[in-house]
Amino acid sequence: MFIPVIGLEVHAELLTDSKIFCGCSAEFGGDHNTRCCPSCAGFPGTLPMLNKRAVEYAIRAGFTMNCDINKLTYWDRKNYFYPDLPTAYQVSQLYLPLCVNGKVDINVDGEGSKQIRIHQIHLEEDAGKLVHDDFNNVSLADYNRGGIPLIEIVTEPDFSNADEVKEFVEKISLLLQYAGVCECRMEQGQLRVDVNISLMRQGDEKLGTRAEIKNLNSIKSITRAIEYEIKRQTEILQNGEKVVQETRRFNENRGTTSSLRSKVDAHDYRYFPDPDIPAVTITQAELDSIREQLPELPDTRLERYIDEYKLTPVNAKILIADRAISDFFDEAVKSYNKPKSISDFIIVELLRRINLGELDANAIPFSAQEFARLVQAADEQKIAKNNAKTTLRYMIETGDSLDKIAEENGFWIKEDREKLVSTIDKILAENENVVAEYLAGEVKVFGYLMGQCTKALRGVCTPQSIKKELEDKLGKLK
Amino acid sequence: MDITKLKLRQIRDMLDNGQISCKEIINAYIERIDDLDGDLPCFITRTSEMALEQASDADKRIANGDAGELTGIPLAISDNICTKGVKTTAGGKMLEDFVPPYDATIISRLNEQGAVLLGKTNLDEMGMSGSTKNSHFGNTSNPYNSADSTIGSAAGVAAGLFPAGIAADAGGTMTCPAANCGMASIRPTYGRVSRYGLIANASSFDQIGGIANDAHDLAILLGAIAGYDEFDRTSSTKATTDFTAKIGDSLKGMKIALPKEFYGDMVDDAVKEAVLSAAKQYEEMGADLIEVSIPSMEFAIPTYYIIANAEISSNLARYDGIKFGYRGEDIDSYEQLVKRSRTEAFGDEAKRRILLGNFVLSSDSYKDYFEKALAVKQKMMSEFTDVFASCDVILTPTNTVNSPVEGSVASYNSIYCAAPSSIAMLPSITTTCGYGDNGMPIGMSIIGRRFDEATIIGVADQFERGFNKILPALLGGR
Numbered sequence: 001m002f003i004p005v006i007g008l009e010v011h012a013e014l015l016t017d018s019k020i021f022c023g024c025s026a027e028f029g030g031d032h033n034t035r036c037c038p039s040c041a042g043f044p045g046t047l048p049m050l051n052k053r054a055v056e057y058a059i060r061a062g063f064t065m066n067c068d069i070n071k072l073t074y075w076d077r078k079n080y081f082y083p084d085l086p087t088a089y090q091v092s093q094l095y096l097p098l099c100v101n102g103k104v105d106i107n108v109d110g111e112g113s114k115q116i117r118i119h120q121i122h123l124e125e126d127a128g129k130l131v132h133d134d135f136n137n138v139s140l141a142d143y144n145r146g147g148i149p150l151i152e153i154v155t156e157p158d159f160s161n162a163d164e165v166k167e168f169v170e171k172i173s174l175l176l177q178y179a180g181v182c183e184c185r186m187e188q189g190q191l192r193v194d195v196n197i198s199l200m201r202q203g204d205e206k207l208g209t210r211a212e213i214k215n216l217n218s219i220k221s222i223t224r225a226i227e228y229e230i231k232r233q234t235e236i237l238q239n240g241e242k243v244v245q246e247t248r249r250f251n252e253n254r255g256t257t258s259s260l261r262s263k264v265d266a267h268d269y270r271y272f273p274d275p276d277i278p279a280v281t282i283t284q285a286e287l288d289s290i291r292e293q294l295p296e297l298p299d300t301r302l303e304r305y306i307d308e309y310k311l312t313p314v315n316a317k318i319l320i321a322d323r324a325i326s327d328f329f330d331e332a333v334k335s336y337n338k339p340k341s342i343s344d345f346i347i348v349e350l351l352r353r354i355n356l357g358e359l360d361a362n363a364i365p366f367s368a369q370e371f372a373r374l375v376q377a378a379d380e381q382k383i384a385k386n387n388a389k390t391t392l393r394y395m396i397e398t399g400d401s402l403d404k405i406a407e408e409n410g411f412w413i414k415e416d417r418e419k420l421v422s423t424i425d426k427i428l429a430e431n432e433n434v435v436a437e438y439l440a441g442e443v444k445v446f447g448y449l450m451g452q453c454t455k456a457l458r459g460v461c462t463p464q465s466i467k468k469e470l471e472d473k474l475g476k477l478k
Numbered sequence: 479m480d481i482t483k484l485k486l487r488q489i490r491d492m493l494d495n496g497q498i499s500c501k502e503i504i505n506a507y508i509e510r511i512d513d514l515d516g517d518l519p520c521f522i523t524r525t526s527e528m529a530l531e532q533a534s535d536a537d538k539r540i541a542n543g544d545a546g547e548l549t550g551i552p553l554a555i556s557d558n559i560c561t562k563g564v565k566t567t568a569g570g571k572m573l574e575d576f577v578p579p580y581d582a583t584i585i586s587r588l589n590e591q592g593a594v595l596l597g598k599t600n601l602d603e604m605g606m607s608g609s610t611k612n613s614h615f616g617n618t619s620n621p622y623n624s625a626d627s628t629i630g631s632a633a634g635v636a637a638g639l640f641p642a643g644i645a646a647d648a649g650g651t652m653t654c655p656a657a658n659c660g661m662a663s664i665r666p667t668y669g670r671v672s673r674y675g676l677i678a679n680a681s682s683f684d685q686i687g688g689i690a691n692d693a694h695d696l697a698i699l700l701g702a703i704a705g706y707d708e709f710d711r712t713s714s715t716k717a718t719t720d721f722t723a724k725i726g727d728s729l730k731g732m733k734i735a736l737p738k739e740f741y742g743d744m745v746d747d748a749v750k751e752a753v754l755s756a757a758k759q760y761e762e763m764g765a766d767l768i769e770v771s772i773p774s775m776e777f778a779i780p781t782y783y784i785i786a787n788a789e790i791s792s793n794l795a796r797y798d799g800i801k802f803g804y805r806g807e808d809i810d811s812y813e814q815l816v817k818r819s820r821t822e823a824f825g826d827e828a829k830r831r832i833l834l835g836n837f838v839l840s841s842d843s844y845k846d847y848f849e850k851a852l853a854v855k856q857k858m859m860s861e862f863t864d865v866f867a868s869c870d871v872i873l874t875p876t877n878t879v880n881s882p883v884e885g886s887v888a889s890y891n892s893i894y895c896a897a898p899s900s901i902a903m904l905p906s907i908t909t910t911c912g913y914g915d916n917g918m919p920i921g922m923s924i925i926g927r928r929f930d931e932a933t934i935i936g937v938a939d940q941f942e943r944g945f946n947k948i949l950p951a952l953l954g955g956r
Binding site for chain 2: 038041042043044045046047048049050077079081083086087088089139141268270271272275276277278
């Protein structure tokens with residue numbers, strides 16, 4: 001029996017406006033080589049200008065993962081040739097990384113809570129991208145991505161299966177989103193995962209030989225790659241053979257991993273302190289101020305939603321899964337203190353619209369206050385439930401206010417008492433026979449009368465007041 | 479009157495007084511360069527046409543009373559400093575056709591002031607050594623001794639092709655040849671002048687400075703290029719002072735230290751005698767001479783070359799034949815492209831240093847070489863600090879010998895006196911203090927405290943006032 005021992009290196013692109021060492025835009029995409037300058041294209045004579053915001057973001061990330069922050073930090077050059085690396089060295093951190101000794105708790109179904117130790121988080125630059133043109137048989141370099149700030153989160157080898165890894169990657173994605181430092185869109189390469197994996201025999205103290213699987217860019221790939229690799233290494237060991245220390249790549253189509261380079265061909269990166277970037281000292285006051293700016297983190301929120309707002313754990317988890325939604329929920333609750341109503345309306349109605357792609361959680365076209373008013377109106381039956389849903393749809397489609405939509409469509413229930421009384425009187429008079437049946441004890445005909453009244457009084461009064469008035473009147477006739 | 483025998487500040491006066499137009503000055507220099515440069519030669523690229531345009535702009539500015547210190551002053555720039563639209567080769571085949579898309583910061587500063595650029599001067603490939611023996615564009619002859627190969631900016635000032643040149647120094651690559659050409663030269667404190675746009679040689683030693691006829695001219699030149707630059711984060715935010723502030727100050731009571739290591743076996747007697755005789759003259763001016771010691775001098779040469787070559791190996795890695803510079807032909811793979819381009823374009827010295835640099839940075843030797851060199855650098859800095867507790871300036875020879883240097887090892891050893899102040903990031907000024915039997919000038923260097931260029935300029939100027947300079951014999955009185 002073999003026990004898998006897994007460690008991760010997670011690269012996350014930081015959300016800064018500009019690149020880590022120059023003023024170029026750090027936004028995703030753009031035409032090839034339009035977001036680069038002499039500096040991030042590595043032209044002779046250019047020098048790096050460290051982006052302070054990137055340092056701040058990396059520290060924020062460190063705080064969310066309970067790291068210690070090194071108050072003196074500097075950058076090292078990692079030297080290797082690759083055409084997407086303009087200077088032929090990546091500015092990274094080896095000797096004195098920004099964040100060290102962190103920990104993140106994860107919960108795996110059926111396993112309970114487990115703590116994953118973070119070895120370090122360092123701040124470095126991303127490389128460019130190669131575009132292979134097989135038709136013309138050339139490779140082209142696009143340096144738009146070169147110089148986008150990255151953090152590399154290095155864990156201890158604390159995982160023993162793919163589920164734990166999946167849970168961890170989802171957890172840190174959430175933490176980074178809450179910290180406002182990375183949107184973690186794996187499909188855009190904002191989060192990339194390298195997995196180190198080895199097997200050891202039960203009872204062994206020494207770790208087995210590990211393989212590193214590079215650049216996994218979806219949770220699904222991570223899970224499949226780990227599962228495949230466990231299978232592969234198990235077979236090797238069972239056959240009495242040895243696992244080779246090497247770097248492997250995952251083939252998504254086949255669901256298998258294959259060798260990229262062995263340890264013999266491993267690079268000697270010749271790290272040394274970058275003489276162009278002065279060491280950075282960070283004061284306690286700066287650290288305090290960065291910590292103060294951190295929002296409430298997802299674990300704390302989850303607890304609050306369950307304990308204070310009495311939401312179900314399932315619903316609470318849905319809300320915190322997107323910081324924008326969770327923020328929206330909190331704002332709405334502030335102006336209408338019925339967390340359950342707000343939560344239900346968000347989960348059933350708003351998230352449905354978001355999942356349908358009708359709107360973006362980060363760009364909701366109305367305020368949380370306006371949304372809260374809609375939920376309250378529905379709760380208090382100032383607007384019928386179905387009309388409330390329609391109103392939300394119109395608010396999304398037109399951007400118009402609740403008042404305007406409800407007014408124009410006659411959604412408001414006006415509670416016109418005079419009309420209520422006269423209408424019920426009129427209906428009772430028109431249905432003498434039915435009333436008589438009711439009075440004779442045939443109570444189920446109440447539904448018919450109620451139906452008639454509701455139909456005639458739509459938009460005038462709430463069903464509650466109609467029912468009350470109808471009951472009162474029938475009672476008096478007894 | 480021969481305009482080309484004037485000092486920079488004399489030209490300034492004449493321009494300001496309207497005695498002469500900038501155009502006349504530039505024409506005179508262009509004519510002299512036409513006459514003499516063929517025998518030396520100093521230039522890789524001449525920019526006469528641009529110079530004449532700049533001259534007429536300068537004449538307008540002067541007429542409008544809008545002239546700065548360098549408006550209309552002709553200069554030559556070492557060809558490792560980037561000039562937008564003007565070829566910048568860094569002395570090598572690799573960048574033979576490289577036209578920078580941007581100006582170095584010091585070029586922008588000179589352009590703002592209206593200085594006139596006569597051309598780009600010869601140097602060793604990427605600034606490796608100060609002899610042009612490693613230049614792809616041939617040797618430049620020292621006007622004092624044609625057997626001495628020197629850099630274009632030093633020979634050019636000596637030959638009167640321009641009143642001042644701007645070049646970079648790393649471990650004596652500018653100050654040593656300037657001394658051999660009988661010129662004054664300043665390498666300011668590391669961080670005093672922006673390196674942005676200086677094609678990197680050894681980043682933690684590279685510093686832009688100048689060569690001129692005397693210390694006073696250097697003070698004016700330095701004033702024009704010094705100061706913090708956001709594009710070079712290793713540049714100092716320290717405010718620039720008036721570098722002429724101490725010119726003319728009495729030396730009474732000034733403490734001049736002579737570290738014994740600079741006057742030992744490593745230095746030729748003729749050189750020592752000349753410098754000690756200058757020391758004696760300082761004593762006569764009222765200065766106190768004190769003997770001190772910099773014990774880590776023993777390791778100055780290996781320390782310099784270990785750090786410099788490590789940085790060079792990394793700095794030169796970007797020349798892979800892809801984005802700029804020389805590209806080998808008949809390439810069918812990335813590896814071949816890099817190998818062929820670098821093999822064909824780099825000179826022997828560059829290759830030697832890349833190999834040495836990669837060796838000292840490799841994981842097997844990092845601790846034994848690179849780390850130790852960094853430790854010596856720290857030690858040397860603190861030894862200099864200790865010495866400056868009891869003195870104002872330090873007086874040393876500039877070169878170890880008073881003859882052309884032959885061979886690699888001899889050339890490495892020849893920076894014994896020039897390297898320490900560069901390693902310790904201190905400012906150093908060089909001026910002529912004698913002539914050898916072979917007619918070659920002998921230089922002395924005055925090292926100052928960090929950012930105290932004004933004092934060493936004042937001390938050098940005091941000596942120059944009583945010193946009779948001899949014009950270079952090779953020019954035959956021209």
